[in-house]
Amino acid sequence: MANIFLTSLPIFTRECGDIYCHVPLTMSLAALGGQVEVPTLGGGRARINIPAGTQGGKQFRLRGKGMSILRRSDRGDLYVEAGVETPVNLSKEQKKLMEKFSELTNEKNSPASSGFFAKVKGLWEDLKD
The missing domain is CATH 2.60.260.20 (Urease metallochaperone UreE, N-terminal domain)
Structure with missing residues (x-):
């Protein structure tokens, strides 16, 4: 290369x-x-x-x-x-908008991260048993 x-x-x-x-x-x-x-x-x-x-x-x-x-x-x-x-160096208004956006999102909007955390949770539950 x-x-x-x-x-x-x-x-x-x-x-x-x-x-x-x-x-x-x-x-x-x-x-x-x-x-x-x-x-x-x-x-x-x-x-x-x-x-x-x-x-x-x-x-x-x-x-x-x-x-x-x-x-x-x-x-x-x-x-x-x-x-x-x-994004970096967000203004107060931008931070508020990002927080509002975060409140409005769910698993449907972020399937990869939702699936990851579900797998981790399942792993911990299996280890506890």
């Missing part, structure tokens, strides 16, 4: 003809959906449609946007991994 640097930051990681990059998404963009521009090789950009409910770690594949493959006419793919950024 090789790193490709644009300016002084490692933007892409290469594996054969495929290129990988990580793109942070705001919490609201990941929850509501929308579009994001991502860098491509050669200084270009591509738009990716982000579906509502996108989770951190989700990969999007852009066919043919990777590196040229030696002795072949085609190119590898660009894989964009979504990271969901947790």
Whole structure:
């Protein structure tokens, strides 16, 4: 695996003809959906449609946007991994809105964390028996 640097930051990681990059998404963009521009090789950009409910770690594949493959006419793919950024430095109003949002959510809104805690609870109950 090789790193490709644009300016002084490692933007892409290469594996054969495929290129990988990580793109942070705001919490609201990941929850509501929308579009994001991502860098491509050669200084270009591509738009990716982000579906509502996108989770951190989700990969999007852009066919043919990777590196040229030696002795072949085609190119590898660009894989964009979504990271969901947790808001920081919240104002008082933003904190109140986040608290209200937390009050309005339930297991249906966060199935992965709900399932995790149910498994942990089951594990502890099994250990007590």
